[in-house]
Amino acid sequence: MGAETIFFFLFGGGAILSTLGVLLSRNPINSAISLVVSFFFLAGIYAMLSAHLNAIMQIMVYAGAIMVLFVFVLMLLNFGDEEHEKPRLNPTQIISLLVGAALLIAMFSAATAFVDGSRQVFHPSMPPGFGGVEAIGHALLTSYVLPFEMAAVLLLVGIVGAVVVAKRRF
Amino acid sequence: MLSLPLSWYLMLSATLFVMGALGLLLRRNAIVAFMCVEVMLNAVNLTFIAFSKYHQDYTGQVFVFMVIAVAAAEAGIGLAMIVNMFRHKHSVQVDEATLLRH
Missing domain, CATH: 1.20.5 (Single alpha-helices involved in coiled-coils or other helix-helix interfaces)
Known part of the structure; x- marks a missing residue:
């Protein structure tokens, strides 16, 4: 298991867990903080894919500027932390979950099927200064x-x- | 030395995209729904960057630049609309925005 695999699971797992935090936390401020963490993990993935400029842009523009705007509006409106959501599932939410599962299956099969296994690895050498x-x-x-x-x-x-x-x- | 296949990055991107889409469909708070849109845009950016490296082509990374610019403009306008909605309804729940529904 090489260093790239370890970093992929570190950054990718961190991104997925913090995005789950965005979805599941009741307080919108907690969602915003989780989203900032998710942006940082994704910037790590971008740097692994030799997109160095985009990794920096991700941190500066997304985590630095856009999320400050979100947090600013959240603090400005100050509508309290409880969200009036019903915990039980209604039919619309069940349909949403089914559509999400179907979308996930379709995208996974597309991701694994669009090229054959031998050509799926990245080119070993990159041009100098790429990204x-x-x-x-x-x-x-x-x-x-x-x-x-x-x-x-x-x-x-x-x-x-x-x-x-x-x-x-x- | 890069050994991971492209499909792993695509599957990570697909997972994040579906999570963002589900959040957009299930959460009723307009600001959290906007955050889920940002998650979806980030998943698309990850796909662009992975394919950019796979094809050794800059175009994907340039497009990520454009997506970030559009996301910044969208966040500014959208949050202004949410502030305006809060001023009228004193709530940011999307169920309250029923003015155009009748």
Whole structure:
């Protein structure tokens, strides 16, 4: 059992357990904290897959910026920690669970079946600088410069839209 | 030296995606439902990055960049809508948002 297997189960198991914490905790603040932990574990998985820039972006943007927004709104609204959910299962929830199980089975079979076993391993050697700042930045500003600029416009529209939606009166 | 098969990463991603989808369907708190959307986006990002390494192609990682930008915009707008809903209903339970249902 190599180091990669150990780290895969450490990060992957941690991500799944903390995502379970998001789903099962009654207090939304606990859900938010579990989600931050899950983002950190996923950043570890990204770093294992030599996506170093995306691992850093995951921590800085997701865990650092988006989750701060979530926690800020949770603290601002302050609607108490108990959620008025009925513990027993109603038919809608049973159907949801069945659909989730079917989706999981379909995705697992697709994940194992789309290539044959011999070709499923990753290439042993990577090109130098793969997934680093220089490579991704070069791709973003040459081949993908139009989507990059569109993302900038989208974020601008998002800022203005958030202010307009949350503002009380004009 | 990487020895794990691609399917392990895809199965981890599928598990996280289904957990996020179930949370979106089952939780009634709008903010927690939004968090489950973020979980689903992260699962998709993991698939993108795994295939990016498998094909030794940057495109998947560039797309993850775009997904993060869209997720940031979506979180900003969505939380503003939740704040507005709380102002009208004094609750963030999705069952309370019935204005368009009649």
